[in-house]
Amino acid sequence: GGIITQTPKFLIGQEGQKLTLKCQQNFNHDTMYWYRQDSGKGLRLIYYSITENDLQKGDLSEGYDASREKKSSFSLTVTSAQKNEMAVFLCASSIRQQDTQYFGPGTRLLVL
Amino acid sequence: GDSVTQKQGQVTLSEDDFLFINCTYSTTTYPTLLWYVQYLGQGPQLLLKVTTANNKGISRGFEATYDKGTTSFHLQKASVQESDSAVYFCALVPNTNKVVFGTGTRLQVLP
Numbered sequence: 001g002g003i004i005t006q007t008p009k010f011l012i013g014q015e016g017q018k019l020t021l022k023c024q025q026n027f028n029h030d031t032m033y034w035y036r037q038d039s040g041k042g043l044r045l046i047y048y049s050i051t052e053n054d055l056q057k058g059d060l061s062e063g064y065d066a067s068r069e070k071k072s073s074f075s076l077t078v079t080s081a082q083k084n085e086m087a088v089f090l091c092a093s094s095i096r097q098q099d100t101q102y103f104g105p106g107t108r109l110l111v112l
Numbered sequence: 113g114d115s116v117t118q119k120q121g122q123v124t125l126s127e128d129d130f131l132f133i134n135c136t137y138s139t140t141t142y143p144t145l146l147w148y149v150q151y152l153g154q155g156p157q158l159l160l161k162v163t164t165a166n167n168k169g170i171s172r173g174f175e176a177t178y179d180k181g182t183t184s185f186h187l188q189k190a191s192v193q194e195s196d197s198a199v200y201f202c203a204l205v206p207n208t209n210k211v212v213f214g215t216g217t218r219l220q221v222l223p
Contacts, residue, residue: 004155040121042201042215043156058210090155098144098205103155 002027004104006091011109015083021076021107023091031097032074036060037088037106046089049074050097078109085111114139114206118214126222131189133217135176135202138183143204145178145185150199150216159187159200194221 005024013019025032031050035043035058045058047066055066065077074091088108092101115138125131137145142164148156160169160176162185167178174189185202202214 040215043213045210092155097210100158100161101211103157105153105155
């Protein structure tokens, strides 16, 4: 088995601040994802990457940057945090896009 | 485009009640259909998965049937326990391979 680690677990930021979330997986999966989860809105795809150094935009990429530095890690940057923003950011990985995704525990963001 | 609809935002049951969570989908492909479960403080995890080759999935007492006629993939369990309290997501994987998730149904099981 493998595990997905997300850091930090909780992130409190200020309006306008640039914030970076990190994700590591030891499944040796090729594909990694970042989702945003808001109450009542399900999971919305922000960015995904099908291999090292690849980046693909999801439906919610505006306001975010991502970086796939190596196969095992995928980071997400909130370029300018919005006041009163509150959401959970979930990282996931899969062997290929059509395969089962395995999720990390999430990073909970609160912007004051 | 591809979409998944879960009309029930929340379901509240008592232990040993029958569970039915509604899910319908829309796609022009022959997708794989999935149910994920998310327990409090955790990420979603796969509960069951059904492809066009096998139209029924069963896992941990939960079952879902892939009905192409009604384009539905409802989740059922005969007798729920308090430990089943979680959010349940229906999802489909169309030929484009980008998973499409429903909005989730929060299940609360009272002791």
